[in-house]
Amino acid sequence: MDERDYDPPRLLRTLPSWLLNRAAAAASAQVNAALAHERVRRHHFTVLLALSEGGPASQAALGRRLGIDRSDMAAVVAELERDELIARERDPHDRRRNVVTLTPAGAAALARLQQRVVAAQEALLTPLSADERAELARLLSRIVEQP
Amino acid sequence: MDERDYDPPRLLRTLPSWLLNRAAAAASAQVNAALAHERVRRHHFTVLLALSEGGPASQAALGRRLGIDRSDMAAVVAELERDELIARERDPHDRRRNVVTLTPAGAAALARLQQRVVAAQEALLTPLSADERAELARLLSRIVEQP
DNA sequence: TGCCAACGTTGGCTCCGCCAACATAACAGA
């Protein structure tokens, strides 16, 4: 895009929904670049993270925890299995479920990703002081956790 | 989704990019609901707004001002023309260009939309005080206007 | 004149969120 001609209407510049959208887009660009190093996308990262933190779980349980649809989860988990970052087995106690487990390779990839993703936040938030970053996180949390 | 089981990893809850994403999704949901009353989407609204504020312009100029790709702009403008919210004519001084003009019906629709979109912000920001809303806008602006 | 750039259009791609339908499996109630 020709950045020099970029000049949106005044209302948009002050509209919280517009600002959130653009900030989120900038954040996604940074994060996606970080995730691309391991050839994964956002959902793959969050699934690896959830497994690392909560231990093995079924696809449905992961989806509920992370807010990912069952159908999307099936695709994500299939790709992670193909890349051997997770292992999948039918749960012997409930043969409807797939028990998803983090492999050592998955844990290693997660460690690398985590580092890059955290670094991406830094790039995103450079204009803000530490206090301002904390304040931003606080305000966003209140919006997100709206009853 | 079963909201009661929603419980993402700790890291995500504090990750600015994650918070931005979820807040932007909530904002989009509110704004899209507002825009649905006139059967338009975000780009249609911003194009109407830009025309109202800046007067007639070519599709390419609108795209540069708003950060919308030429191909997407072609589709948006075609839909707005079909709904008679804008008029399109070849520019007699440069027959490559389409001059896009807001119609009275377009201006009226924009007025209604603007009201609903502003109201949607209110719904989104209810958890925040006036000072906090201003602070949020200030912080987001600094991120968005990053050099 | 001939070459290059801008414009609008069409078509395509990826990512994300969501929904519908289906077969399998577990379970609860009569």
Added chain:
DNA sequence: TCTGTTATGTTGGCGGAGCCAACGTTGGCA
């Protein structure tokens, strides 16, 4: 025990959004 309901994973599809490539038309410039 049988029957209907629910949960699970899978496949396929849709729409919004951002992005890019290619094409014909038109303008401008050397």
